[in-house]
Amino acid sequence: EKDKHDGKDDRKLIGYVFLSTDVVDIPAYSGKPVVTLIGMDTKGIITGVRVLKHSEPILLVGIPESQLTKFVKQYLGKFVGDKIEVGTSRPGEGMIGVDAISGATVTVIAENQVILRSGLEVARQVGIVKPTIRPQAKFKDIPGTLDWQALLDEGSVQELKVKADEIGQGPGGQPYIDIYFGYLNEPTIGRSVLGEHGYAALMSKLKPGEHAIFLIANGTGSFKGSGFVRGGIYDRVLVSQDIDSFTFRDLDYLNLYGIEAAGAPRYKESAIFIIRSPIFSAAYPWSLVYLANKIDRQTGTKTFTSFDREYWLPARYLEGGRPEIVKPEATWVKVWKSRKIEVVLFLLWLIAAGTVYALRDKLVRRSTMKDTRWKEIPRYLLWVSSIGFVGFYLLAVPSITQVLTWFHAILFEWRWELFLSDPFVFLFWIFIIVTTFFWGRGMFCGWMCPYGSLAELVYHVAGKLGLKRYQRHLLPQNWHDRLKWIKYGIFTILLAVSFYSMGWAEKLAEVEPFKTTFLVGVWNRSWPFVTFWTVLIVASAFFERPFCKYLCPLGAALAVPSTFRWWGLKRKAECGPCAACQVGCGSQAIDDSGPPLAKERKRRTKAGEPLTAIGADGYYIPIVPVSVRPTPSAAERPSLPAFIGQEFFDHLFPWSRKVFQQPVLLQATTFALTVLVTWVWVLGAAGRIGPGIVLGWWLGWSAYELVVRMRCKPYVKDGPWWGRNLRPASWADMASYVAFKNLLIAATLFLIMKGTGILDVLQGLPALQWLY
Known part of the structure; x- marks a missing residue:
């Protein structure tokens, strides 16, 4: 290169470009990282951000990717060491805010961490930002040694285990890798693991400020990795402390010839690694990080993923004990705190809705044919607030995709932080689950669903605007009885497809118009979505809730646990075969044979069975046919x-x-x-x-x-x-x-x-x- 430039190197360093996944591994909503290319000048100012690859479902179908591009452009011109958060700026606290993407909160929070953490890490490595200097540990002189179990019990030795199915290699009895590790500079731990002579020999090789850790491992994998063979780099393990990372080369490696602690397990490979950085301190917690290739079973692609285990030297070995540290709050905690006022208002709304629904029988009894204010006003208030406050403002719209995510989380990996990242959807689902077991799906579907409320209001407003004579309150019952099964078929198909490809299930879930209505906006969608949305809204003006009755997979999913509801319809002793309730039921939940009690009376009269009494709780006491073993009734305890x-x-x-x-x-x-x-x-x-x-x-x-x-x-x-x-x-x-x-x-x-x-x-x- 020098010959090419006549012996002079006239190149000038203008900045750094790096790939986020080479520095950090932060999963987004899909569970996979957003692969981002980041540019930074020599002063640590971000000069460019480009998203190269992502697997976010709402950005694959729904929100245009231009919104993500617009989001990352907000970081241009900002210093990597600035305090930047998604939300509003707080100048008094030195906090810079960036605007989020409506409907993709989890994604932008993860991307915010990706840009800042990877940029700060590179800035520290190249000297733009000074690394944190931590006070070094001072050890107590504690005589004696410990056996292996005692070392494990007190935390002087930790275990990092990675199962085969965690990296996509399929189930197996033997873990992919099982690593035991610990800190050797402390005299009691060092003598227990290495013996007196081994510990003395190790300490004689270490220079002041250097630290030694040991690793022993079993399993089908290796912590040495292929990088060690190619270039003497151990690319499978590293040590992290806060946002500082410490990697190892062949010069940082020493042989570990044996473990002297009684009861130590056998192992396949071992090593002693030397940390040669002055910013590392054994007095503070640190983590051993293992990097592995994870195979996506659906596509066969490989991606790097990390597994870590924290290590903190027991307090009894440190003069003055462990130092006090303030761990950073989890991201979801910050989100909840930043929107605490809205969270309180939303909780009050949920409580009010539950109270009104619980008192609906009393409200109906206070109403008359001429004065329906007691039953109509609460419903209209809930519908309007559900559309405006919950749907358009909070974007807290329950969806079948969340049901599928919950179902897969149970089977594969449950992560609370994923569900807690959106406080309003989380609280809404807790409320839905509880009330579904109380009253069935009727409360959510009929009173609180943002889209269902919108469809209901469209129907009533259309009637007030002169379209009442064209409206069909009900479809013929025989058609209704056939069409109502469509939504159950849609739910079953979505559930089955999700086990083949969650991405495809997300795309097929667009049968729900919720994303188009609230999260993305009608005019931000392509013409097929706009057409589908328009057809449903126009149909809602002439038929009461057509989507809810015949297409909604979320309603079908909630119908399953509704079988376990605690309080069903009250059975009145005077209920007869007039069928007035059937005519007035907009949901067409009562078939031609009459209300449930009248239907049962007809059946018993035809069968020659006695008409039984009504229990004190309002339920009839059933009679089981003689051929079936009698079942205890409500009167028999x-x-x-x-x-x-x-x-x-x-x-x-x-x-x-x-x-x-x-x-x-x-x-x-x-x-x-x-x-x-x-x-x-x-x-x-x-x-x-x-x-x-x-x-x-x-x-x-x-x-x-x-x-x-x-x-x-x-x-x-x-x-x-x-x-x-x-x-x-x-x-x-x-x-x-x-x-x-x-x-x-x-x-x-x-x-x-x-x-x-x-x-x-x-x-x-x-x-x-x-x-x-």
């Missing part, structure tokens, strides 16, 4: 042990005495299927077979149980779980009950097995290859 045993038998065993009257071959097949399904579930929980296989068997068993229960126990509960108020079940009732009950049982058993450590034992079970 068994003892608590008997009640628990009866509940256990009813929920876990779909068969009645009829099963024992079948041929022996059918009985054997039935019980063999039960054992096989249980075994498949255990293998799935242990990680021996994939979630798709488990889902298939779960659906198969649920279908089998549905048929069996409709033949042997054709009833479901109507009211609180702890009661015994039963009602005849339709196929839809039983399907919802079986699906949700099996999901609850599986999730409960999984949590119990995970919490008690049984899953770790099951890791060694042989896989049933034929199931694949």
